């Protein structure tokens with residue numbers, strides 16, 4: 001069965017491979033269409049479209065925006081958006097500025113903990129100005145302070161860990177509105193990360209739908225079959241579109257493969273048609 005992958009990161013944010021190399025892996029995995037969803041930046045999309053033309057893979061323009069939800073984050077994906085929209089671009093640029101306000105404070109905390117690194121070293125690992133904690137994790141790995149990105153998050157960078165510093169994030173309703181204003185489809189990313197009961201997640205999605213949310217990422221690398229079934233059911237009850245993707249990052253999430261996730265991911269190609277239809281009238 002043909003598969004698609006609607007959640008992938010490249011060197012334009014915190015992935016470790018450029019768009020063209022991600023597409024080569026997609027081709028090997030039998031992926032017919034994919035969305036590049038870099039954090040807070042759309043600059044990798046033209047390169048992906050170009051490589052997609054060569055390889056015969058459809059590219060759906062995408063984005064991933066983190067928003068603040070209580071003490072944690074809600075990630076909102078956007079699809080089929082007009083990625084050159086003059087309202088969207090400065091909004092994304094502001095989010096990237098927020099990263100440069102937070103990141104040096106994380107580096108300072110790490111320095112206070114006795115780890116020697118500079119923000120210059122972190123920025124040197126980034127392929128654009130969308131610099132994130134995974135770039136900091138990479139420096140910590142290269143210096144031998146941790147063995148993996150996961151260890152960097154578990155020991156230092158994750159929420160509630162000693163070097164955690166929150167960055168200024170939009171409300172979910174803002175991220176949703178920005179995507180809608182760029183004629184895109186806003187989708188709740190990886191619902192498994194939402195720290196809510198099943199009923200809490202339902203209520204949250206109901207509220208977000210009232211604010212413009214249009215879909216939910218039911219298929220995701222780390223979703224167990226029962227979770228996927230529950231999220232598909234939630235989508236049906238709330239009349240939300242269904243999407244799915246691997247959240248491929250390359251080195252910083254070495255267990256996740258393009259199109260295949262941890263091996264069992266199968267995002268059906270038939271999900272695309274309803275998305276296309278919704279995008280055509282958005």
Ligand code: AMP
Pocket residue numbers: 014039066131132133134149150153154249252253
């Ligand atoms: P930031 O957007 O800079 O706050 O960094 C958050 C990003 O780090 C997320 O979007 C993930 O891509 C990545 N991330 C979060 N937790 C982990 C983890 N345990 N291991 C590797 N990457 C992670």
Ligand code: ZN
Pocket residue numbers: 009014015039249
């Ligand atoms: Zn990421």
Ligand code: FE
Pocket residue numbers: 064075189190
């Ligand atoms: Fe995410």
Ligand code: FE
Pocket residue numbers: 007009064247
């Ligand atoms: Fe992601």
